[in-house]
Amino acid sequence: MPFYQTFLINISLLITLAFLFNLVYKYILLRVDALRLIPEQVRPAALAAVFIFAGWVTMVFGLRLREEVIFDLRAVPLIIGLFVFRHPAWLTVIGLGIGLSRFTFGYSDAAVVGCFNLTILGLLCMELSIRFQHSDRSFWWKLGVGIFSVNLLNAVNLALFGVVPGKIYMLGIFPITFPLGMALSYLFAFILYDFYMEKERTAQLRDSHERLLVQRSELQEAKEALEDKARQLILASRHKSEFLANMSHELKTPLHSIILLSQLLADQHEGRWTEEELQDLSIIRSSGEGLLRQVNDILDLSMVEAGNMEIHSEDISIAEIPQILQHQFQEEASRKEIRLKMDVDPHLPALICTDGLRLHQILRNLLSNAIKFTTEGSVVFDIRLAGPESRKCEGDWIAFSVRDTGIGIEESKQRLIFEAFRQVDGSISRRYGGLGLGLSISLELAKLLGGRLSLSSQEGRGSTFTLYLPAGSHIHL
Structure with missing residues (x-):
């Protein structure tokens, strides 16, 4: 006992x-x-x-x-x-x-x-x-x-x-x-089992708390690093935009002089130039104009990326759009023996409220690419009311389509062509020329105009680019 x-x-x-x-x-x-x-x-x-x-x-x-x-x-x-x-x-x-x-x-x-x-x-x-x-x-x-x-x-x-x-x-x-x-x-x-379990729970909570503190510290450091990177990117983008603007200005001034002087010399030759020399002056002028377009494209791209592109809405006559484009591209299409056709839906409204300068810039890019990459067949430009399957928002939308019978684009590379300075492959730029900025600028301009740009294409069977714009004045300023 x-x-x-x-x-x-x-x-x-x-x-x-x-x-x-x-x-x-x-x-x-x-x-x-x-x-x-x-x-x-x-x-x-x-x-x-x-x-x-x-x-x-x-x-x-x-x-x-x-x-x-x-x-x-x-x-x-x-x-x-x-x-x-x-x-x-x-x-x-x-x-x-x-x-x-x-x-x-x-x-x-x-x-x-x-x-x-x-x-x-x-x-x-x-x-x-x-x-x-x-x-x-x-x-x-x-x-x-x-x-x-x-x-x-x-x-x-x-x-x-x-x-x-x-x-x-x-x-x-x-x-x-x-x-x-x-x-x-x-x-x-x-x-004492309850005490043991309480101790284990306390230890787990303490470990979790310490891990959370470490993670919070790491997240704070990562956030500060990202903010610093963002500031550096903004500063770099600003410097790039300023550099491109200054460079474009410095390049455009002598280019304008070259173009004007070559044109002036060609117009006032009065028998002083031979046919070969006149042809050389024409090459100088066309090369200068091509270089000027590329400089303008670079400047536009930098303005879009920096958010400095201004949109000015006004009433634009829809009927005049195909007439202007026909006048601009008919000669080039005839030179390549390509049929250029313009179709306009008769049920369209007479006017569309948008930025006419930027609208024409997008359409010129699309038509220029269509003619450039088409060796035979036709390029068709048409304007119509967008069908219900193509609408992303409510209201009336107008579709501006450019269809060609050119080289086409395989599906895996269709997103690639909308990136700046990118084309389907390196041989394209060597064969056809260009910096690959037109579609990238057109895509961004379409967004600024309140619309969107779509592509339908098959390799070897041509492409169709369609610009959708609201018929009203829904423009993102």
């Missing part, structure tokens, strides 16, 4: 200490920890001191067979420490601390054995903790291994090195203390 009374007193004291510690941990230590008032290295040391104190208390109320022999549950704090301390070395510290506290009851052979026993148990728990941290086993499996291993080694040490003769211990004490110690260790561990 004294064994039962002693162990029940021990377990009651340990439960009381655990309950008090749980209250202090939840309502004081966690809040203090959140405020970072206790240094990181002090916290496990303070917790180890509490465990050593718990082991010492069990000895105070332990069973004294003789003056120097004490039976108690001093090993239980080590078992619980297996699931509390992250760093296994603290278990050795606790075992040694509890063992040394045995000397507070006087120096004796039993005290030396007790100190040795708890030190060995501390080393065992350290090894078990290391293995448990690398194991995927459940909490209860680890708990069972820990309780059995510690209680069994404790019994073996007492039987081999204890002051009570081994035979007497194994026959009279072990059959009672071992199963009772096992049962009470399980009971205490079960009671």
Whole structure:
């Protein structure tokens, strides 16, 4: 009966200490920890001191067979420490601390054995903790291994090195203390399971909080880096636009002079030039005009990208559009022996409210490309009311289509041609010339006019480019 009374007193004291510690941990230590008032290295040391104190208390109320022999549950704090301390070395510290506290009851052979026993148990728990941290086993499996291993080694040490003769211990004490110690260790561990789970949840929340802080810091750094890159891109775009504007101005002035002088010389030759020299003057003028168009394209593209392109809406006569385009491109089409046809839907309104300059610029680009990439057949320009299948918004829309029987574009490369300085392949620019800016500028201008530009094409069977514009005054300024 004294064994039962002693162990029940021990377990009651340990439960009381655990309950008090749980209250202090939840309502004081966690809040203090959140405020970072206790240094990181002090916290496990303070917790180890509490465990050593718990082991010492069990000895105070332990069973004294003789003056120097004490039976108690001093090993239980080590078992619980297996699931509390992250760093296994603290278990050795606790075992040694509890063992040394045995000397507070006087120096004796039993005290030396007790100190040795708890030190060995501390080393065992350290090894078990290391293995448990690398194991995927459940909490209860680890708990069972820990309780059995510690209680069994404790019994073996007492039987081999204890002051009570081994035979007497194994026959009279072990059959009672071992199963009772096992049962009470399980009971205490079960009671502390809530504390263990609370500790695990707290550790997980702390780890998650720390990860979130790191991620927030990384996101802030990434945001600042992106903002810096954005500022650099804006500055680079501004510098590029300014450079292109200045370059275009510097190039356009001499180009205008070259074009005008070549035209003037050709018009006033009065028999001074031979046919070959007149042809050379014509080449000079046409080359200068081509270069001037490319310079204007570069300038327009830079203005669109910088957001400096201004749109001026006005009422434009729809009937005049095909007449102007016919006059501009008929000669070129005849030279290539291509039939140029203009179709206008008679049900169209008389006027369309848009920017006439930019509308003609888009249509000129489309017709110029159609004639350039068509070697035989026809190029058809038509204006009609857009069908329901082509409308992206409500209201009346007008479609301006350019169809040709030229080289066509394979489907995989149809998006590519709308990018600046890009054509279907390098041989296209070498064979037909051009910088590949016309469609890119036309696409952006179509958006500024409140419309869109579409493409339908098959390689070797021609292409159809269609500009859709609202019939009203829905223009993005």
